[in-house]
Amino acid sequence: PAAGAATEESEALRTLRRVFGYDSFRGGQREIIDHVVAGGDALVLMPTGGGKSLCYQIPALVRKGVGVVVSPLIALMQDQVDALRALGVRAGFLNSTQDLDERRLVEAEFLSGELDLLYLAPERLRVESTVRLLERGTISLFAIDEAHCVAQWGHDFRPDYLALSSLHERWPDVPRIALTATATEATHTEIATRLSLQNARHFVASFDRPNIQYRIAPKNDPKKQLLQLLRTEHTGDAGIVYCLSRASVEKTAEFLVRNGVAALPYHAGLDAATRAEHQARFLREEGLVMVATIAFGMGIDKPDVRFVAHLDLPKSVEGYYQETGRAGRDGLPSTAWLAYGLQDVVQQRKMIDTSEGDEAHRRRLGAHVDAMLALCETVECRRVQLLAYFGEKSGPCGNCDTCLTPAESWDGTVPAQKLLSTVVRLKRERNQKFGAGQITDILLGRKTAKVIQFDHDALSVFGIGTDLREAEWRSVARQLLAQGLIAVEGDYGTLVLTEDSGEVLGGRRRVMLRREPEKPARAPRTEKA
Numbered sequence: 001p002a003a004g005a006a007t008e009e010s011e012a013l014r015t016l017r018r019v020f021g022y023d024s025f026r027g028g029q030r031e032i033i034d035h036v037v038a039g040g041d042a043l044v045l046m047p048t049g050g051g052k053s054l055c056y057q058i059p060a061l062v063r064k065g066v067g068v069v070v071s072p073l074i075a076l077m078q079d080q081v082d083a084l085r086a087l088g089v090r091a092g093f094l095n096s097t098q099d100l101d102e103r104r105l106v107e108a109e110f111l112s113g114e115l116d117l118l119y120l121a122p123e124r125l126r127v128e129s130t131v132r133l134l135e136r137g138t139i140s141l142f143a144i145d146e147a148h149c150v151a152q153w154g155h156d157f158r159p160d161y162l163a164l165s166s167l168h169e170r171w172p173d174v175p176r177i178a179l180t181a182t183a184t185e186a187t188h189t190e191i192a193t194r195l196s197l198q199n200a201r202h203f204v205a206s207f208d209r210p211n212i213q214y215r216i217a218p219k220n221d222p223k224k225q226l227l228q229l230l231r232t233e234h235t236g237d238a239g240i241v242y243c244l245s246r247a248s249v250e251k252t253a254e255f256l257v258r259n260g261v262a263a264l265p266y267h268a269g270l271d272a273a274t275r276a277e278h279q280a281r282f283l284r285e286e287g288l289v290m291v292a293t294i295a296f297g298m299g300i301d302k303p304d305v306r307f308v309a310h311l312d313l314p315k316s317v318e319g320y321y322q323e324t325g326r327a328g329r330d331g332l333p334s335t336a337w338l339a340y341g342l343q344d345v346v347q348q349r350k351m352i353d354t355s356e357g358d359e360a361h362r363r364r365l366g367a368h369v370d371a372m373l374a375l376c377e378t379v380e381c382r383r384v385q386l387l388a389y390f391g392e393k394s395g396p397c398g399n400c401d402t403c404l405t406p407a408e409s410w411d412g413t414v415p416a417q418k419l420l421s422t423v424v425r426l427k428r429e430r431n432q433k434f435g436a437g438q439i440t441d442i443l444l445g446r447k448t449a450k451v452i453q454f455d456h457d458a459l460s461v462f463g464i465g466t467d468l469r470e471a472e473w474r475s476v477a478r479q480l481l482a483q484g485l486i487a488v489e490g491d492y493g494t495l496v497l498t499e500d501s502g503e504v505l506g507g508r509r510r511v512m513l514r515r516e517p518e519k520p521a522r523a524p525r526t527e528k529a
């Protein structure tokens, strides 16, 4: 029979069944696999848990030679290789954790054709001897996993990834497949350019994760709010809690332990052995809560993570999506919960202001935060907004807080004007700038020590906002910020006007605000034991 697509396809399917024990391909897997088996380059965008690995593992088994997989996840290579070996796949890896003997052994296996898959840390490819080794063997394909690591301004940038563009020059006939769970158009374009994959076919899977329930709450007492969530909905469940700083990771983990939750800290300040131990325990034991900075999670394949909680605002919607995506890989109901407050924005702006890179870079970072804020303050379905960010259209999901407990919207033009006028007064009459806390105290007519010290009780705006409660003023401030009608500045998060503030002050623009539901949304989950 002719060696056409049909036989190749059935060989791929046979491999799926025989080696991996699955009945059928999922989502776009078959198309991708056919394309790569036939020698085409591919850029694969698929959410976490979508089944990217098979997209290169099966072509590597079907095609002649060794599939070379470039992955930054050195800590996980041993596990990945062990898992493949358990299935009878001849896999090996080369990275810096090995001694010379171990490396020699793998190299010998590679050269004698005893391997189907070889996992490589990207920095290996910068070593000339590795490149010469590869040139002496037969390579079936290059798979570039976590391909977004090549994106220069992304949060996972690895300089070693830049060298991967030369693979194409050295091995023009070997197909390359780049894979990532990062979803924005800008990142795709950057991956394609930097890896010289302009002619690759793009495969974009839906990024919806229907089993994840998205919820975003105003931050009051985040640790307590978290504990409440765990006690009411996630007792004994495995989960990840993300905090921005190492200090808050430590404090939060201690707090949880003190309150009877089995929690472990994870951040780059812990030594490698402790990190490895905590990661291993999280993967192995049931019901552990990992409290971590974003240093934790990439490549972690734990199917039953039941919740991901953010105690601080993520830096971008992409980051948020990636991190929440670690929940519910097994497809069962899971929670993505985030608490955020104005202070988060102040902190992020501060970090952006002091970050490396040029003005354009800082502007880009600012735009990321703005998009994240918009997601937090939307009155519409969170999922619709999240997917729209990735260019996907969808309808209200019924499984996010705004769908479950629709947020009422209200005309906040007058409160917005009051708040903005206070900012104007302070600036014009006294050349002062203050943060949201002081502005709120002025609006509420509170004679605090700081109000008296600065004589703010003499301002005409003093006490003009007693119709709203403090939490409502905080919400107004957050939303004005999300809508770009005020901005925060400097170390103390002082409020300043934006170009658009004038329209509100002049009564030419109505401001619609979201009213926080009295009772926060809860998962309608009754079947849980």
Ligand code: ADP
Binding pocket: 022, 023, 024, 025, 026, 029, 046, 047, 048, 049, 050, 051, 052, 053, 054, 301
């Ligand atoms: P990703 O790398 O995209 O996050 P994985 O490749 O780790 O996802 O796959 C996620 C899970 O789905 C794994 O446990 C994998 O074995 C399983 N899986 C992948 N493809 C299939 C399939 N066609 N049928 C059944 N299970 C699959």
Ligand code: ZN
Binding pocket: 380, 381, 382, 383, 384, 396, 397, 398, 399, 400, 401, 402, 403, 404
């Ligand atoms: Zn929804």
